[in-house]
Each structure stands twice: as C-alpha cells, then as structure tokens.
Amino acid sequence: MDWYPLINSLRIALISTFITFFLGILAAYYIAKTPRLIKGILDVILTLPLVLPPTVIGFFILKLMGPRGPVGSLLFDLFQTKVVMTWYSAIFATVIITFPLMYRTVRGAFESFDMTLKYAGQTLGLRNTYIFWHIMMPYCKQGIIAGTVLSFARALGEYGATSMVAGYTPGKTATISTTVYQLWRTGDDLLAYRWVAINVAISFVVLIAINFFERNYKKAGGKRSQYNGLA
Amino acid sequence: MALHKTAIGPHGIRGVRILLSVDIKKNLGSFNLNVSFEAGNETLALLGASGCGKSMTLKCIAGIEKPDEGRITLGGKVLFDAQKNINLSPRLRRVGYLFQQYALFPNMTVLRNVVTGVRDNNKAQARNKALEALELMRLTGFEDKYPHQLSGGEQQRAALARILVNEPEILLLDEPFSALDSYLRWQLELELSQIMASYGGTAVYVSHNRDEVYRLCDSVCVLTEGRSEKKTRVRDLFDEPATLSACLLTGCKNYSRIKRLDDNLLEALDWGTVLRVSKPIGQNAAYVGMRAHYLRPVDSPGENTVECTVERVIEDVFSVVVMLGTPGGKSGYAQLRLETGKDKLTSFTQSNKILIYMDPGDLMVLKE
Numbered sequence: 001m002d003w004y005p006l007i008n009s010l011r012i013a014l015i016s017t018f019i020t021f022f023l024g025i026l027a028a029y030y031i032a033k034t035p036r037l038i039k040g041i042l043d044v045i046l047t048l049p050l051v052l053p054p055t056v057i058g059f060f061i062l063k064l065m066g067p068r069g070p071v072g073s074l075l076f077d078l079f080q081t082k083v084v085m086t087w088y089s090a091i092f093a094t095v096i097i098t099f100p101l102m103y104r105t106v107r108g109a110f111e112s113f114d115m116t117l118k119y120a121g122q123t124l125g126l127r128n129t130y131i132f133w134h135i136m137m138p139y140c141k142q143g144i145i146a147g148t149v150l151s152f153a154r155a156l157g158e159y160g161a162t163s164m165v166a167g168y169t170p171g172k173t174a175t176i177s178t179t180v181y182q183l184w185r186t187g188d189d190l191l192a193y194r195w196v197a198i199n200v201a202i203s204f205v206v207l208i209a210i211n212f213f214e215r216n217y218k219k220a221g222g223k224r225s226q227y228n229g230l231a
Numbered sequence: 232m233a234l235h236k237t238a239i240g241p242h243g244i245r246g247v248r249i250l251l252s253v254d255i256k257k258n259l260g261s262f263n264l265n266v267s268f269e270a271g272n273e274t275l276a277l278l279g280a281s282g283c284g285k286s287m288t289l290k291c292i293a294g295i296e297k298p299d300e301g302r303i304t305l306g307g308k309v310l311f312d313a314q315k316n317i318n319l320s321p322r323l324r325r326v327g328y329l330f331q332q333y334a335l336f337p338n339m340t341v342l343r344n345v346v347t348g349v350r351d352n353n354k355a356q357a358r359n360k361a362l363e364a365l366e367l368m369r370l371t372g373f374e375d376k377y378p379h380q381l382s383g384g385e386q387q388r389a390a391l392a393r394i395l396v397n398e399p400e401i402l403l404l405d406e407p408f409s410a411l412d413s414y415l416r417w418q419l420e421l422e423l424s425q426i427m428a429s430y431g432g433t434a435v436y437v438s439h440n441r442d443e444v445y446r447l448c449d450s451v452c453v454l455t456e457g458r459s460e461k462k463t464r465v466r467d468l469f470d471e472p473a474t475l476s477a478c479l480l481t482g483c484k485n486y487s488r489i490k491r492l493d494d495n496l497l498e499a500l501d502w503g504t505v506l507r508v509s510k511p512i513g514q515n516a517a518y519v520g521m522r523a524h525y526l527r528p529v530d531s532p533g534e535n536t537v538e539c540t541v542e543r544v545i546e547d548v549f550s551v552v553v554m555l556g557t558p559g560g561k562s563g564y565a566q567l568r569l570e571t572g573k574d575k576l577t578s579f580t581q582s583n584k585i586l587i588y589m590d591p592g593d594l595m596v597l598k599e
Binding site: 122 | 323
C-alpha cells in the first residue's frame with residue numbers, strides 16, 4: 001500500500017496549522033482591541049471562509065495564484081515556478097479555510113480574559129510582551145489548544161479547495177480525501193475502505209483530544225470562578 | 232525591606248505635604264467625571280454611590296484610563312497633563328493598585344506572583360525580597376500554592392505583598408471588601424487597617440460603604456455623579472456634612488426641605504414644624520437632616536418637639552425601627568425613621584401619637 005496520501009495529508013495539515021496558529025492569534029489579539037465598527041467588518045471578512053463553499057475559495061486561489069493570475073504570474077517570472085498543482089498548493093487552501101476556526105476560538109478566549117490581570121501587570125511595571133506571554137496566553141491556553149486541534153482536524157479533512165488547487169496526482173499531490181474520491185471513482189472499494197478506516201481513526205483521536213481539552217477548559221473555568229467568588 | 236522607604240517622611244507630617252494632586256475631567260457618556268482633590272500623607276477616601284466615577288478616578292491615576300482634560304501629579308512627578316500632552320504609561324507611574332478581586336495571576340504560584348512585582352532584575356534578590364514580603368504578610372508556607380487555593384484573606388495579603396515589593400509611591404484601594412460576606416469582611420478590614428498603619432504613606436481608598444470609610448480613612452472626598460466635593464476630615468463629614476448628598480452617603484435617613492426664618496430658626500417644610508438649630512443657617516441652606524439614632528421620644532411638649540404618628544414598628548435583629556408620620560405629611564405616610572435599642576420595643580404602638588424631640592445640636596443644615 002502506498003502511504004504517500006497519509007504523509008502528504010499530515011504535512012499539509014501540520015504546516016497549515018502552524019501558520020494558522022500564529023495568524024489566528026495575531027488577528028484575534030489585534031482585532032479584539034479595535035473599535036466596534038471596524039471589529040464587526042473585519043470579523044465578517046475573516047469568518048467568510050468558514051461559510052463559503054470550499055470550491056469558491058479554490059476558485060479564488062486559482063484566479064489569484066494560477067499561471068495567469070496576478071500573483072501566480074509574478075511568482076513564475078521571479079522564480080520560474082508555478083504554485084498551483086503542487087503538494088504545497090493545498091497549504092494555501094487549508095490556511096484560508098482553517099483560519100476562521102483558529103481566529104474565532106482564540107478571540108473568544110481572549111475576550112474572556114480578565115482585563116484587570118493585564119492592568120495589574122501594567123501597574124506592577126511589567127512589559128506588555130511579558131503580560132501577553134506569561135499571563136494572557138497561559139490564561140487562554142485551553143482555548144488556544146482547542147482552536148489549534150480544530151484547525152488541524154479541518155485541514156486534514158479538506159477536500160474541495162485542495163482538489164481544485166492541487167489536483168490529484170498519485171505520489172505528488174494526493175491526500176487522503178482526494179485519494180478516497182479517486183478510489184471510489186475507479187471502483188477500488190477495498191483500498192477505499194482502508195483509507196476511510198484510517199481517516200475515521202485519525203478523526204476519532206482528534207475529536208477525543210478536543211473533548212479532553214474542552215473538559216479541562218470547563219474545569220479550569222470552574223476553578224477560576226470559584227477563585228473569583230472567594231475574592 | 233523597603234516598605235517604609237516609599238512613604239515620604241515620618242508619620243508626624245501626615246497631611247502636611249501634598250503628594251497626590253488630581254484635577255481631571257472625562258466624558259463617561261451618561262455623565263461627566265469632574266474630579267479635583269489633593270492628598271498628603273494620609274488615607275483619603277473617595278466616597279460615593281455605585282457608578283459615580285470613583286473607580287474610574289483610580290484608573291485615571293493609575294494610567295489604565297485616560298482623562299479628557301486636566302492634570303495628575305504624584306510627588307512632583309507629572310503623571311498626566313492634557314495640555315502638555317503628557318500621559319505616563321502605567322508601568323512608570325509607581326502606583327500600587329489593589330483591585331477588587333485582587334487580580335493575582337491565576338497561573339502563577341504565590342511566590343511567583345510576588346516575584347513578578349519586584350522591579351529588580353537580579354533574580355536571587357527579587358526572590359529574597361518576595362520571601363521577606365510574604366513573611367511580613369504571614370504567608371510563609373504558602374509560596375507554592377496557587378491563588379485559587381487561598382482564602383479571601385490570604386489572597387488579599389498576597390496581593391498586598393506583591394504591591395509592597397513593587398515599592399509604590401501611593402496605594403490605590405478599589406473597594407477591597409465589596410465581594411465578601413460580612414464576617415470575612417470584618418476580618419480583612421482589621422488586617423488591612425494594620426497593614427495601612429504600618430505602611431504610613433499616601434493611600435486613596437474607594438468605597439461606597441460609609442462605615443469602612445469612617446474606620447479606615449483620615450479624610451474623605453464625596454463624589455456625586457462624577458463631581459467631587461471639597462475634601463474634609465472624615466469626622467467632620469459625619470458630624471457636619473455640607474450637602475444633602477454627602478449627608479445621605481453618611482447614612483442619614485431623615486431630611487426635609489426648609490425655609491430659613493432666622494439665624495438659628497428654620498421651618499422644616501416636609502415635617503411641618505419649626506426647629507431651632509445650634510449653628511447659624513447660611514443663605515444657601517436648602518435642607519435639614521436628622522439621624523435616625525438621635526430622634527428621642529419625650530413625655531412633654533416644648534421647643535423642637537414634634538407630635539408624630541407611629542405608622543409602622545419594624546423589629547430588626549438588635550434594634551427597633553419606627554416609621555413616623557409628621558404634621559407636614561399626609562396621614563399614612565411616614566417621613567421620619569427612628570432607630571433605637573430593642574429594649575424600647577414596647578414603648579411604640581402602631582397608630583399612637585408620640586412626641587419626638589430633635590436636639591438643636593443634632594440637626595444638620597445642608598446645601599443643595
């Protein structure tokens with residue numbers, strides 16, 4: 001059995017989760033501070049990929065990054081390389097599609113952050129970067145982990161946009177989801193079942209992980225509210 | 232331990248030197264904050280009802296919020312000046328802010344919480360300072376505990392340890408007991424009053440609780456809908472409040488509109504009686520106030536004696552509250568509240584007439 005689709009799916013999901021992790025946190029942190037109107041507008045734009053069909057996203061990426069698109073042609077002129085129909089093309093698609101999940105989860109966590117902790121840190125003379133990394137991030141840890149796991153799971157299962165921008169080339173751009181579709185199309189049920197089983201197993205692990213973090217999150221929240229009640 | 236270094240001068244000069252000077256304006260939507268006061272080496276209370284802008288004033292001093300106009304100085308250092316465009320970052324203001332919920336960092340142990348408060352980059356020294364402060368706050372043995380594992384009192388002491396190692400030039404206390412039940416409140420108040428006494432520096436204490444202010448503070452500045460009144464000694468505020476809102480904040484329940492008749496004589500319009508007062512009545516006097524505890528039932532009529540009707544007798548845990556109707560009011564409508572010891576319960580019977588004496592020295596003449 002050729003394991004390439006598994007390896008390819010995992011590396012796409014890992015790299016795009018890594019990128020989304022920082023982009024999502026950055027966006028959540030700065031957008032939480034903007035005035036209400038701008039926040040509302042940015043929120044709609046950044047959440048759009050969550051509700052748009054992946055094919056629409058794929059369409060936009062192709063129009064932009066394709067050989068005749070503005071970004072695609074520029075990159076070709078500069079590096080003599082095309083950025084669609086390669087294994088890493090799928091990363092563009094998965095980053096855009098998973099971004100809203102990360103952004104929204106983290107923003108929710110940041111919004112529940114007790115701002116008096118930040119003020120306390122400031123009056124004690126702590127720098128904002130210290131407050132962010134040592135007080136705010138640990139406080140919002142559970143939400144950030146939940147957002148990351150969710151993004152990873154979504155990236156792993158991405159099909160629509162990926163199949164459009166990366167296509168299906170065995171051993172080159174094939175992912176688990178595109179492979180399952182291809183195997184069903186060619187009637188190779190046995191192999192299709194195997195990949196389905198692998199996919200279900202991975203999803204299982206991820207969902208258990210999410211539930212685990214959510215439970216801990218609630219527990220930590222319970223602890224916190226108890227602490228506030230005492231104070 | 233540099234706890235006392237922060238207080239400028241010995242206790243002897245309390246109230247002499249001005250350390251904190253605040254004169255700010257800020258639009259808060261529903262009303263305008265317009266606060267002006269000065270504090271020396273003392274504990275100054277900002278007393279006012281909820282939502283009157285007390286906490287906002289503290290936040291402006293700390294630099295968490297920015298006033299629209301005005302100036303704040305602390306010990307010769309300008310913290311904020313709208314005209315000169317100065318707005319010092321909270322990190323550089325050196326204020327010790329005790330938050331309502333203490334704001335201990337929940338992910339850090341007690342020791343690390345205190346260590347982060349030390350403005351000294353030397354790790355070993357910072358640790359030693361923190362340990363010393365914890366010992367001073369009787370928290371030795373709690374170093375490795377997390378904030379949620381501490382009781383309310385321990386949390387407060389940990390927060391104070393963190394503030395004191397930070398060597399602030401002023402303490403800002405934001406209703407430290409607001410979220411507590413009465414027993415714990417009393418315990419923590421006792422502890423805080425001891426700590427404040429040993430601290431000896433300037434402190435601004437925000438509260439809506441007149442009893443706390445009376446026990447813990449030296450002087451008081453009353454805030455009504457964002458406006459500050461003239462700063463007075465705490466005893467003076469309770470003995471001779473100048474305005475109706477200050478009088479009500481000090482817990483006075485009875486007041487009436489007045490007509491000035493003479494230097495010492497007034498007509499209480501709502502109570503329907505003429506009363507003599509011991510102090511001269513100013514031209515801008517508008518109300519008279521009388522504390523519920525000072526109303527005295529008497530047997531014979533005379534000056535400052537009003538015939539009232541007992542409208543209701545309410546038995547409290549250790550006292551009796553009697554609601555009285557006066558000649559100035561409609562029948563069935565009580566305008567006076569009398570409070571007395573429970574042993575007097577039998578002397579009040581519903582709908583009976585009763586004579587009430589108001590001592591001229593107890594009557595407080597008030598401005599609008």
